[in-house]
Amino acid sequence: MTDFHMALRALVRAWLPIGMAVMATGVGAASPGLPVNAIQASPLAQSVTGPAPAAVPAVQAVANVQSEAPMTSAVKARWDHIAAELRCLVCQNESLASSNAELAVDLRREVRGLIEQGQSDADIRTFLVRRYGDFVLYKPEVKPVTWLLWFGPFVLLLGALAVALRLMRRSPAAPEPLTDSERERARQLLES
């Protein structure tokens, strides 16, 4: 390994404790987002005298804390069933169940409350659609504007099968008689 590579490695390793210090600052500030600028303006650009041990902060202090009671299994079963059909509105295509966005957390709490009140799945869907529109449902309702979506593939299948069946025959076709040129060529091949 060349000196260049060794120097590169040493340099990378030296950034580690600096990285810890940066993390401690960022994590301790508990801000919703660590701005990119903080990285670019960090003291990483300056020279390092030596690895300085930084106190490792307790990550728990800053994580989103939950204080709600766990769901009963009946509620959980209903929750699993409906949450997969609901969309997180502020995410890049995620379901309500798996998203960590704050609005998703709020909506989860709301839906859980509705389940515990005994509202049906349809009621819950109506609740959300009234506020957010059809966008919030991953399973589109079957109404005229979605008929093509729900029935299209099966209509297409039936049509394609009908065409395919029409193309098929019952028994193998009798081959056409040989043309003269084919006959001649066959003679050549057989006699060669």
Next chain:
Amino acid sequence: MSAPTLVKPAGQRMPRWVFVPLALFLGMVAFLAVGLQRNPQEIPSPLIGRPAPAFELPMVGGAGVFSAEQFKGQLTLVNLWATWCAGCKEEHPILMALSRQPGLNMVGINYKELQASELAGQDPQSAEAVQKATARSQAWLQKQGQAFGVNLLDMDGRVGMDFGVYGLPETYLVDREGVVRFKHAGALTPDVVQQKLLPLLRGVD
């Protein structure tokens, strides 16, 4: 080598089915072209043309309670905002300008001023939390400008959810019957105000 073969075979009938793939493809391209001009993340509000959701919220500074009933009889611009929202700061001058429009009531709803990470499990409706949010809300408006005739605190975000809020800031126009006529998600820009909001204001009058 045989003769060049780009000459069309003579006397061929062209059955129509051969054009189906091409036609379907071009149709799809047309839709994609239109789709390029749309924003798939933008959610139109289902409230448009329907009455604003019923609610009751305390006014900031303890001056009483505001209910959705009070929308009736006046033209209102409802703006959902928070001090931690960068876009709210950007659009505030526009709100200040709009507040000078005669006959337009400005109602600000301070949505979830204390976010979940800051609350850390505390009840958002507790006196302590409300006090903290009030102080921040007032200080911010003091600095940025008092655009709102009425400023309300939505501590747990329930009212915002009833409005269908999915990101801050959001602005609604509610007419004299309490019906929502317009929604804009994101910071207001001069273009949006000129092209969409002002014509509506004139129309409603």
Next chain:
Amino acid sequence: MWPEVGHLALIMAAWVALAQAVLPLWGSLLVQRAGWQTLARPLAVLQLVLIVLAFGALWHAFYGHDFSVKYVAQHSNTLLPTPYRLSAIWAGHEGSLLLWVLMLSMWSVAVAIFSRRLPQALVAQVLGVMGAVSVGFLAFILTLSNPFARQFPAPAEGRDLTPLLQDPGLVIHPPMLYMGYVGLSVAFAFAMAALLSGRLDAAWARWARPWTVAAWGFLTLGIALGSWWAYYELGWGGWWFWDPVENASLMPWLVATALIHSLMVTDKRGQFKAWTVLLAIGAFSLSLLGTFLVRSGVLTSVHAFATDPARGIFILLFLAVVVGVSLALFAWRAPQWANASQPVAGSRESFLLLNSVLLVVAMAAVLLGTLYPLIIDALNLGKLSVGPPYFERVFVPLMVPLLLAMVPGTVVPWHVARWAAVRAVLVPGALALLAASAWASWGAAPQDAETATTAGGWLTVMGGTLGGWIVLSGAWQIVQRLRLPGSPGLAWWGMHGAHLGVAVLVLGITGVKSFQVERDVRLGLGDAVTVAGVRYQLISVDNHLGPNYLALRAQMQVFEGERMVGTLKPEKRRYVSSAMPMTEAAIDRNLWRDRYVSLGEPLAGEPPQWSFRVYHKPFVSWIWLGAVFMVLGGGLAAFDRRYRRVHGQTQGQVHGQGAKFASPQALSALNAGKTSTAAVGALRTAVTGVKP
């Protein structure tokens, strides 16, 4: 300096690609200049050299932390571990396009090398078409997506690779996937060569087959890797979300599967010519469509690259031109190929026709679901979402008849129906049904205190029967065949391997969906939870420092009864430059089940507790094992000697081989003027080389 060298290399590559596109096509279609046709191969090699140079220059910039290159600053920083520094090249839009053109030039050179005995005109046309595609992509890179763009002043630190992508899966999944997408351009180029020259026969199909199977294999591998990666990386145990970008990889796969089967018919029977060409165009078009969907911003997806309207317009225009021209050519040429196919119901051709129909309809369903929100929005009819509930309800019913047809399709002969063959294979079917019923009744995990474990239902029976039938009948066929003299070729083994892979995949999906158990719990130190008969006890939670992250790590011990069988260490990581916490699930894998634990958030209150999600996922590994079998099967099939033997023959020799089907009796019948069906058939075979 090196970024500028790379940039220059790309510019030169674009000109070389233009020459590779224009000269060989001109020299084989418009005029007949052998000199221009022979230029195709060296130009392809030159293009590869230049693109490798450009790729190397970008690699060098990443390795050396050259943050003056904007793309490097956006996707890496000094703390990023070395492997991810290099694989970050394809993490963003510009670099991934460079990977695309690199793969395209690699496939072109592969075609140039492994086509020694193909007719020169055909090679020229194939490489010419691939060169044309390359011109489009290089033009796109140079005008709108230049990875070598500089920024001054150079920042001292880069932004970092998204933590989600800092994983071995990132290193391998995009290259494999792109090998598949781009490999389909070879089949497309063969199709275009046929359309341009008007020449399409059994030999063409035989030459195109190994390339298509190879591309299909890579695509299968790429999709499987993506699914596996999502499973262990995202922390919620899901492995397919019907996200638009996932669908964009599934659609070409479905059509490519139909294509390899349709090519089989064109090769062996000279039928389905127009349909095969259309499938070849379709498969690559869907690859291009996928490229468009990911980069244009028309659909929302976690996979989408940062978007820019100008880029979307360019790709759409490119897509419209490439596919529009090929479909117009198809409309022109297809009528002359269309009339020959009349498969006999119950013959192998008819089953393969059914295969094509079902796969294409499935693709259409996925396409419809993926684009429907856009269509409705474009028509100003509102905004709706189409997600997993829709796709599962529509796709699964379409797959059932396909799986059902797989077994009869492999036992019936060509050309004629023989229902006796199907009757023979019903016995394994009955056995599979019995086994699946038993599985559904008794396959559930042990009951837990609080979880209602799912028992299998009729879906379990159906999935189990379909998968089991394929496995058992495959085994039966292999046993029968091995009793006969002679050994079947690699392609035959490949087919069984791939079909076995499909069966294993189906069984895996059925198993995990029927019997999966999930528990959300809160545990303090020393607490335990029992899931599916296994006890998970939380021993400790502490902090752990990684190269560029800080993690909260839990240690759980797993007990079967009283015996400790393992330790799981799920983590929650916070990376240096991202506030988003990443979940690193802990998975205990074996062939029969995964035990999957992910660490959630710490909970308020004393004593300290943490939320955990524990999964028992039976048969989930079979999903990826099945994909591996499919890839291996495809690999075997691509290397069958049949294809390589053809490479040593001229077209005339292929046809002359038919002479061995003729016999002295046929000669005397010919002399006597008698023309029985058998004699005519045999003689025609002799003349045309195509078996009836």
